[in-house]
Amino acid sequence: xxxxxxxxxxCAGIITCLLVMSMPAVAQQPLxxxxxxxxxxxxxxxxxxxxxxxxxxxxxxxxxxxxYQFMEAKAERREQRRQDRRERRRAWSWGAWDSWSYPGYNxxxxxxxxxxxxxxxxxxxxxxxxxxxxxxxxxxxxALGTYMLFR
Amino acid sequence: xxxxNAPAFIGILMSAAVIQxxxxxxxxxxxxxxxxxxxxxxxxxxxxxxxxxxxxxxLGENWLSEFMQQHGGKKPVVIxxxxxxxxxxxxxxxxxxxxxxxxxxxTQKVRLVQGGSKREELRGERADQQKNASVSxxxxxxxxxxxxxxxxxxxxxxxxxxxxxMVVYYQVDLELTDLQSNEVKWIxxxxxxxxxxx
Numbered sequence: 001x002x003x004x005x006x007x008x009x010x011c012a013g014i015i016t017c018l019l020v021m022s023m024p025a026v027a028q029q030p031l032x033x034x035x036x037x038x039x040x041x042x043x044x045x046x047x048x049x050x051x052x053x054x055x056x057x058x059x060x061x062x063x064x065x066x067x068y069q070f071m072e073a074k075a076e077r078r079e080q081r082r083q084d085r086r087e088r089r090r091a092w093s094w095g096a097w098d099s100w101s102y103p104g105y106n107x108x109x110x111x112x113x114x115x116x117x118x119x120x121x122x123x124x125x126x127x128x129x130x131x132x133x134x135x136x137x138x139x140x141x142x143a144l145g146t147y148m149l150f151r
Numbered sequence: 152x153x154x155x156n157a158p159a160f161i162g163i164l165m166s167a168a169v170i171q172x173x174x175x176x177x178x179x180x181x182x183x184x185x186x187x188x189x190x191x192x193x194x195x196x197x198x199x200x201x202x203x204x205x206x207x208x209x210l211g212e213n214w215l216s217e218f219m220q221q222h223g224g225k226k227p228v229v230i231x232x233x234x235x236x237x238x239x240x241x242x243x244x245x246x247x248x249x250x251x252x253x254x255x256x257x258t259q260k261v262r263l264v265q266g267g268s269k270r271e272e273l274r275g276e277r278a279d280q281q282k283n284a285s286v287s288x289x290x291x292x293x294x295x296x297x298x299x300x301x302x303x304x305x306x307x308x309x310x311x312x313x314x315x316x317m318v319v320y321y322q323v324d325l326e327l328t329d330l331q332s333n334e335v336k337w338i339x340x341x342x343x344x345x346x347x348x349x
Binding site for chain 2: 054055056057058059060061062063064065066067068069070071144147148
């Protein structure tokens with residue numbers, strides 16, 4: 001009995017010792033010469049975000065900026081002017097329709113005849129602007145027609 | 152005096168438009184080393200010149216021989232990190248970085264390990280093998296090769312333009328840093344300047 005007890009105690013002691021010894025082995029390895037004793041604080045910090053820190057390896061991060069290039073800036077200004085002009089014409093055409101208000105004229109979704117009382121939001125829809133390339137084509141055709149008629 | 156045959160005139164215009172519309176696109180294969188500059192932006196020639204410069208510098212400078220001396224002839228292991236494009240154009244560094252990687256592997260002077268998304272895929276495959284591959288062929292965890300150096304870089308540009316003239320300057324910098332000590336062991340750079348006249 002005494003032998004069994006002592007044997008049992010011995011086994012339990014060895015297992016406890018192994019467990020106790022293995023835990024610090026995992027958590028705290030012996031320091032190498034000149035190694036910072038607080039290296040684990042930093043290690044734990046980076047181990048948490050390890051995946052996100054390495055996700056961009058082998059990639060190119062695009063942090064581009066817009067450089068001033070004279071010709072491009074000029075082209076952009078021209079395009080902006082065109083857009084502004086288009087917007088002004090569109091606004092003018094709607095304004096004209098508002099004042100003239102053709103009740104029977106149906107355009108797109110039934111504007112502007114349908115537009116009474118809906119001035120607040122009707123411009124939110126995108127309708128064909130009053131002056132487009134085909135207006136120029138129409139004008140040209142009319143001019144040519146007139147020319148052919150009276151030549 | 153002034154007489155235009157309008158139908159004929161319209162006919163000519165329309166046929167010109169039709170001919171223009173039907174004009175076939177012509178594509179010609181060219182040599183990859185042929186220098187063709189169209190817009191003045193970053194192109195394949197710039198990428199190739201950068202790769203050539205970097206490869207020559209990386210494999211020819213002292214860091215390599217120093218490492219081998221210090222480690223008993225062992226070749227350094229490199230992992231490719233991130234390259235930041237801080238220029239004014241969209242530039243993908245992979246075109247010249249891949250050329251560098253290829254030179255590392257083919258010359259067998261530098262060992263290369265995978266990083267980023269490809270490494271994630273590798274680990275995913277290894278994880279899959281733990282459940283599906285036979286025990287004898289299953290690859291084990293924890294036996295990856297740790298890199299000695301990380302390759303990182305940046306691309307910068309300066310643009311000076313007035314009216315129809317423009318000077319664009321690109322500077323590509325690549326650095327090899329010791330992963331143990333954070334010491335920068337090699338810096339390679341390629342500077343490209345272009346004069347563009349519109």
